[in-house]
Amino acid sequence: MQDHLGRTIDYIRVSVTDRCNLRCRYCMPEEGVPLLQHDDILRFEEIAAFLSVAAAEGIVHVRLTGGEPLRRPGIVNLVRMLMEIPGLQDVTMTTNGTLLPQFAEDLRTAGLQRINIGLPSLEPATYAALTRLGSLDQALAGVQAALDAGFDPVKLNVVVLRGVNDNLAPYVELTRRWPVAVRFIEYMSIGPLGEDHYLVPAAELRTMLEALAPLEPAGKPAGNGPAREYWRVPGSPGSLAVIAPMTEHFCPECNRLRLVADGHLRMCLFGAEEIDIRPALRPSVDEQALRGLLARAMQEKPVSMPDNVRDYGRAMGSIGG
Numbered sequence: 001m002q003d004h005l006g007r008t009i010d011y012i013r014v015s016v017t018d019r020c021n022l023r024c025r026y027c028m029p030e031e032g033v034p035l036l037q038h039d040d041i042l043r044f045e046e047i048a049a050f051l052s053v054a055a056a057e058g059i060v061h062v063r064l065t066g067g068e069p070l071r072r073p074g075i076v077n078l079v080r081m082l083m084e085i086p087g088l089q090d091v092t093m094t095t096n097g098t099l100l101p102q103f104a105e106d107l108r109t110a111g112l113q114r115i116n117i118g119l120p121s122l123e124p125a126t127y128a129a130l131t132r133l134g135s136l137d138q139a140l141a142g143v144q145a146a147l148d149a150g151f152d153p154v155k156l157n158v159v160v161l162r163g164v165n166d167n168l169a170p171y172v173e174l175t176r177r178w179p180v181a182v183r184f185i186e187y188m189s190i191g192p193l194g195e196d197h198y199l200v201p202a203a204e205l206r207t208m209l210e211a212l213a214p215l216e217p218a219g220k221p222a223g224n225g226p227a228r229e230y231w232r233v234p235g236s237p238g239s240l241a242v243i244a245p246m247t248e249h250f251c252p253e254c255n256r257l258r259l260v261a262d263g264h265l266r267m268c269l270f271g272a273e274e275i276d277i278r279p280a281l282r283p284s285v286d287e288q289a290l291r292g293l294l295a296r297a298m299q300e301k302p303v304s305m306p307d308n309v310r311d312y313g314r315a316m317g318s319i320g321g
Ligand code: SAM
Pocket: 020, 026, 027, 065, 066, 067, 068, 069, 094, 095, 096, 116, 117, 118, 157, 158, 159, 185, 186, 187, 188, 189, 190, 191, 316, 317, 318, 319, 320, 321
């Protein structure tokens, strides 16, 4: 599928729930977000029907996200259903990892290819403070479970907030021991914290890393991630990267769409415009109408993120990051 600028769109992030067992300060307010009604959330059959059409049109990569995707009952069944769709090359997941000890093995058996885990600190007190409801031990047990189940690569997402979790040294140490790809992500000030002073720009993150250890270029691990370069401490099994959604826009290379749990297609993480696909799914699936909506999405995909990214319509935790 190509959009009106000729960008190839072959990747979709599917948020399967707006619920989460954590309340990360950069993502959700303490009280959570107003929850979607059960009937508003797409059923697995509806997600699969839409993705079958999307795959026939050229989508090859699907990433399940949330909220916390492992909070959606039966999530392993959804992975199994998606694996049967002709044309989909990979189904992957972004999770906070805390429930992986319970699910990692089954997800792997079901065919999930890769896992990204949000791990905003390696210091127990900071992890607990940042996630409000989480424990570092639980999250690390999740990373271990993903590695034990054979996921490769396991990528760790670290949203860096200045003065809060900007000590990168423990992550560099972690890559000396564990085969994980750590990605430091610029804080997007559209989260509930609002203020820009938390943002540590990518250039500064790179300088901080270079000051911590000698780094050499590392190959890019499998996947469609927006990190442009990876580095490693020579001899280490893990690698390090920086993702710069704020200071180095990747709009010209954007290859993605997003589907929100309530059946709205978003053409840009930061743009409030959405296309409701439920009328093409209910009361019964209308494949032609779905193809028409995808064609419309290709026409309406913004050239770049809007200047004012504060008005983006929904909480990050609902869109899926
Ligand atoms: N619950 C899962 C998790 O935490 O990975 C999946 C959903 S979460 C919304 C997806 C990703 O969004 C997180 O891993 C985090 O990296 C990213 N994210 C959330 N809020 C962010 C913010 N304000 N700035 C940058 N990234 C953010």
